[in-house]
Amino acid sequence: MPELLTVKDLRIEATSYPPGEAPKTVTLVDGVSFSVEKGRVLGLIGESGAGKSTIGLSALAYGRGGARITGGAVTLNDTDILTLGRSGVRSVRGAKVCYVAQSAAAAFNPAHRLGEQVIEASLRHRIMSRDDAEARALHLFRILGLPNPETFGRRFPHQVSGGQLQRAMTAMALCPNPELIVFDEPTTALDVTTQIEVLAAIKHAIEETHTAALYITHDLAVVAQIADDIMVLRHGKTVEYGTTRQIIEAPGQDYTKALVSVRQIARPEAADQSTPILTIDRVSASYGNGFKVLHDVSLTLPKGQTLAIVGESGSGKSTLARVITGLLPPSEGRITFDGQELPKALKGRSKEQLRRIQMIYQMADTAMNPRQTVREIIGRPISFYEGIHGAKKTERVRQLLDQIEMGDRFLDRYPAELSGGQKQRVAIARALAAKPELILCDEPTSALDPLVAEGILKLLLKLQEETHVSYVFITHDIAIVRAIADSVAVMHRGRLVRFGPKSQALSPPFDAYTDLLLKSVPEMEIGWLERVLATRRMESAGN
């Protein structure tokens, strides 16, 4: 079969301007070569900063934010698109090669109807008449399984859900009948139960239209479902390039092996779950406008153990954390901590009560004051709660840095000078500095790359062994729950649907929602998607 897109020795550079220093040229992508045949899907996989999106955009001869393509060739149908002029490139973009962005919510213009935006490129490029384009859009809406395809195009972006918006974006990319589509992390921002629908829709649409695709993601399990070939990237260089079967089943490089085997932490649950440190008793909570977000939630967390709270976005799991901290006083119910009832609101709690419960946030970026150094950030709880200053405080900060496996040289760095994983470690050290008995972890690893997240999880487990701290671990990732939890609570729409020790909660018989949730988590296995979809069809046929 003829090659549709051939990328050869691609080199992409950008110039950065660090304040007070001379401009530096950074090589983002170096010596990357691959080719895509018609109707095939190539998965580009790597951590953030691996250059995968930059490579994807080079198929449109586009460099984002000052990135320049400085070497190599991108050949589409025997034409090197890098040598085309402005108007030449314009006839390629949006007509022959289309792009699906990660955040559909940000990529659609909120002021125009979806239908107009879906057919816009086809009309602007004069590929088809308005009637034909509308007919094609309708056809695509049907293929992608959107509800009420006849009227879907008349809606505005804010009137449809995130998963539907992502599918509408796919329809927009497919509409001009392109030869190649670049999918840039199309399901990363979605919940697992939505992700599986979008994945299935994309896969179905690609098969129906025989379009070739570049599929960019950081999730190997996702790309295994959809790609024919996979290229693993790291620091802008190719690590491994082969068929999906070869990469998943027989990875050649150490880095690929690490990616495939990620989340191999397995910890047996604690046998004795009888002495509770935290008891949540029939708690309900609502926000100022009367909207009730928590309905009658009751949970217990044994001392020195980990309770994982799982749910999709909007399930109320973060709200529960806010209720425990006192930021959102519950409207009903009681919270008991170490045998004493906690005052409902933050104001009513004593300094000692505050010290014993600490919090770790999802985004370490915004959870730390950007104008304080690591020394100040970690040192503040020490001087605030214990009144320790000067050399003694510095000594404690050093010890904490040691505990989180970072060295002295980080003492006087600002958060902007740390990597994502390091920031999260500093946030953990800040929580530990207060010598807490309970740490609330609100998705602390979901913004991190898999290998970095793995490191953070291991650190949390190590610290639990050392200090016997208890964790409430909020996450949407079942794999993490399996790895670290002692007991599990599943939340859905503000209600607790399942609660118990891990062995019970994650084994059948399941309630309907937990079943859906567990089955939606992508597994590192070729053919998983088809299998799940087939079972679902059988179940719905059986009903």
Place this chain on the structure above:
Amino acid sequence: MRLASIPLSAWIGLAGIALALICALFAPLIAPYGETQVVGEVWLPPGGDFLLGTDNLGRDLLSRLIFGARTTVLVALAATVLSFSLGMALSFTAAVTGGFIDQLFSRFNDLMMAIPTLIFALVVLAVLPQHLWILILVMAVLDSTRVFRIGRAVALDVAVMEFVEAARLRGEGPIWIVFREILPNTLSPLLAEFGLRFAFSILFLSTLSFLGLGIQPPAADWGGMVKDNKDGIIFGISAALVPGAAIACLAISVNLVVDWMMKRTSSLKGGRGDA
């Protein structure tokens, strides 16, 4: 901080401010003639005994410029600093406390802003006794409404960040939250505003002097000097342009320094990284 890291533009600004301050502090020593002394003919051209010529009453322009620096710099600087202290204290309190306090302060601020500044100043200054500190206070209070607006907007942006929430959860009091968590993250826009407000308060002082409610003659101030000599422009006499140029130079100097400080506070190292 190393001196070598200060850019040339900031040095120029610092030199300008230093010059104005030296004039203000040592006016009687530097000035060749007295502030109100009539020394020659009206509107003599620059040169000879009078470096910058004489004004509409035959007073030495250079001497008056040097003495004028005292009042102008003192009043404008004091008024701006005071208005920033007041505006920022109130706006940060409003942003951090929220609820009733926020509503009270904000609506009162709206009320103050609804009255035209100049007319308000005229009425208040006409009623109150004519002291320099009253003038400064009135200017500061009127200007602080603008500072309140911008201060509340930037503080609200920062107050919802998670590191502020983390500080609250730690049990920190409002003083720490305002001065250690919020203030360092709002300096850039506030510094920019400071440079602008300082220039405006010189102009506002000139306006008040022009209307007879600012600095009282025969004391010199740069705005008043422009007014005194403005008629000379019709006859091709440049005396009015000299104090005007002094105002412009001082405003530019202040802004050069502020620009440099803004770059420093918004740099990636220790900054929010949004420079």
